[in-house]
Amino acid sequence: MSGVLVSATGITHTFGKGPAAFTALHDVALTVRAGELLLLMGPSGSGKTTLLHVLGCLLRPTQGQVQVLGQDTAGLRDAALGRLRLKHFGFVFQAHNLFPMLTAAENVMVALDLAGQRGAAARRRAEDLLGVVGLSTHCNAYPATLSGGQRQRVAIARALAADPVVLMADEPTAALDSDNGHRVMDLFRALAADQRRGVVIVTHDPRIVPLAGRIVRLDDGRVVPEPARMETA
Amino acid sequence: MARNGDEQTQRSKPPGVAPDRRRGLLAVSGGFTLLIAWRNLVHDRMRLAVTVVGIAFSTILMGMQLGLLLNFLHSTSTVVDHAGADLWIAAHGVRTVDLAIPMGERRRFQALAVPGVALAEPQLLQFAMWKRPDGIRESVILIGVDKDAAMGGPWDLTEGSGWREAVSIPDGVIIDRLYADKLGITVLGGTAEINGHRVRVTGFTQGIQTFTQSPYVFTSLRTARAITQLAATDLTYVLIRVAPGYQPAQVAAELARHVPDVDVITSGDFARRSNDYWLFSTGAGISIISSSVLALLVGLAISAQTLYASTVDRLPEYATIRAMGGSRGYLYRIVIKQALLGGLVGYACGISVVLALVHLGGGATAGPEMPPWLAAGIGVVSLAMCVLASLASLKKVTSIDPVAVFR
Ligand SMILES: Nc1ncnc2c1ncn2[C@@H]1O[C@H](COP(=O)(O)OP(=O)(O)OP(=O)(O)O)[C@@H](O)[C@H]1O
Ligand SMILES: [Mg+2]
Numbered sequence: 237m238s239g240v241l242v243s244a245t246g247i248t249h250t251f252g253k254g255p256a257a258f259t260a261l262h263d264v265a266l267t268v269r270a271g272e273l274l275l276l277m278g279p280s281g282s283g284k285t286t287l288l289h290v291l292g293c294l295l296r297p298t299q300g301q302v303q304v305l306g307q308d309t310a311g312l313r314d315a316a317l318g319r320l321r322l323k324h325f326g327f328v329f330q331a332h333n334l335f336p337m338l339t340a341a342e343n344v345m346v347a348l349d350l351a352g353q354r355g356a357a358a359r360r361r362a363e364d365l366l367g368v369v370g371l372s373t374h375c376n377a378y379p380a381t382l383s384g385g386q387r388q389r390v391a392i393a394r395a396l397a398a399d400p401v402v403l404m405a406d407e408p409t410a411a412l413d414s415d416n417g418h419r420v421m422d423l424f425r426a427l428a429a430d431q432r433r434g435v436v437i438v439t440h441d442p443r444i445v446p447l448a449g450r451i452v453r454l455d456d457g458r459v460v461p462e463p464a465r466m467e468t469a
Numbered sequence: 470m471a472r473n474g475d476e477q478t479q480r481s482k483p484p485g486v487a488p489d490r491r492r493g494l495l496a497v498s499g500g501f502t503l504l505i506a507w508r509n510l511v512h513d514r515m516r517l518a519v520t521v522v523g524i525a526f527s528t529i530l531m532g533m534q535l536g537l538l539l540n541f542l543h544s545t546s547t548v549v550d551h552a553g554a555d556l557w558i559a560a561h562g563v564r565t566v567d568l569a570i571p572m573g574e575r576r577r578f579q580a581l582a583v584p585g586v587a588l589a590e591p592q593l594l595q596f597a598m599w600k601r602p603d604g605i606r607e608s609v610i611l612i613g614v615d616k617d618a619a620m621g622g623p624w625d626l627t628e629g630s631g632w633r634e635a636v637s638i639p640d641g642v643i644i645d646r647l648y649a650d651k652l653g654i655t656v657l658g659g660t661a662e663i664n665g666h667r668v669r670v671t672g673f674t675q676g677i678q679t680f681t682q683s684p685y686v687f688t689s690l691r692t693a694r695a696i697t698q699l700a701a702t703d704l705t706y707v708l709i710r711v712a713p714g715y716q717p718a719q720v721a722a723e724l725a726r727h728v729p730d731v732d733v734i735t736s737g738d739f740a741r742r743s744n745d746y747w748l749f750s751t752g753a754g755i756s757i758i759s760s761s762v763l764a765l766l767v768g769l770a771i772s773a774q775t776l777y778a779s780t781v782d783r784l785p786e787y788a789t790i791r792a793m794g795g796s797r798g799y800l801y802r803i804v805i806k807q808a809l810l811g812g813l814v815g816y817a818c819g820i821s822v823v824l825a826l827v828h829l830g831g832g833a834t835a836g837p838e839m840p841p842w843l844a845a846g847i848g849v850v851s852l853a854m855c856v857l858a859s860l861a862s863l864k865k866v867t868s869i870d871p872v873a874v875f876r
Binding site: 289294295315318319320321322324329334345346347349353 | 500502509783789790792794871872
């Protein structure tokens, strides 16, 4: 049990109701452990994003259980789920959604403010976090003046602000050239290996595969069984 | 949220991340939402300009209208407000101080017999026709008071040797500087005619405005009676001073019982009655109040519009905050602070213009007034309007689905 950060069992998720209903996940089980970099792969529409949202407590599955650090989440209200996300999860999305009128450091400080850290200390921590992602010289830059890779790294620094135990990223390298993609991936690997966080990445990007500790493939809302995974990996 | 933040800090943060208050306003709790709100506001210059101009416009319009209203309120009751009487006795049914109805002087003697009446002094107030030296006629309101009266005389005399001396001179009258040109007399000693009766200006006051556009002309009771050709015993008002130890309301009730066919009114009620008459039976008040409300609605519409557009622009970022675990309340605070900041900037611009205009128009005969309480009141209303304007945006923020934006 120790080392298990998130465990999901029997996850089925259906969007919509009646004839328009569409089941995107069928009885999926998955655990995220400390120190591992887990890749979620699979064809478009296979349910990767949906699963990531379920694991990150952004989406309540129609069926199944999600436990975060041993705590069952089914009985939690929305506000409590929000606090849970704030406390344990960091999210990086393909659309980084940085505030355009805030500097890189201030964008990180938004997450710190949510976590209750303010003032000069928060500013120092934001600058430290930007240092971690290699942007210490861009603290006062606005998103519009940063490259796509730099913006993605600001988003990663923001995701790390509340010191989450699990970092979740949906296609984080899709918009990046190969240099920037590598920098971002190295960062994710270090976060898992050196800082013992759980890192879950949804990706189509074959460049990432060699870095992965574990790959889970989805097809049509189901986890592809082990042997098939061996063939393709 | 706060509880969670504390836990968070305890769990894993390095030491020294406690809130630092030295950075002033922005460091105190909630300061970061203020920063986001401010940056949102100034981010789009065009939208900022529209917001500020809209709220400033609404403030200016409201300020000028309500300032004018206040001036009207003051001028319609100025004769009552400055008389120094506790009670007024007027012919039954009088609707405003300017439209006086004559009555016999025995009412004054009847009043004097009532316990609690310390002084009962006659005043005569009548519309009359002023003829300038160049022959042009102007309507005036003639007010006659006894030269020894304690109540009801002119005030703020700036030229002439005291109003009692000025009205003691035979056919001496006192007019106001504001209307010197209108009445065609600009220096002491100038002569004119009222109702064909020759008068001499022996004093000038400064700042006694009239609502009716017929300037007040003060004179002695004797001269006033001669001019108006009323009976030597007629008067229009009896001004009462209540003896120490008596309540005005109680004396008023006694007077009403002992003096027939009159209205006994406290100063405050008579002032209000005079205000209400001009404001509501003439429509002046309705038109002023409705244009103020209209100004408010225009400001409301403009600021609601710009705030909504700005909120819609920020939806992906707000959804990210929700996904990260931020509460709806956090987003509400951003939106409301943005509304209030826009309101403050717009109000500051607007009220500056109003104060400048009021200052420039200081000598006008019907310029708006803007005492601090009215300026502050308009500020409160403007800010309340901005909060109201943020409702649509708040609704939009409430409906954010943090998952939908990341598809
Ligand atoms: N809100 C929704 N309503 C209805 N169907 C949805 C909704 N969200 C996702 N789906 C469907 O669920 C399935 C899985 O979607 P999901 O986004 O998880 O796929 P994915 O593996 O992330 O695909 P991609 O690689 O293209 O991002 C898709 O067929 C999608 O159309
Ligand atoms: Mg996806």
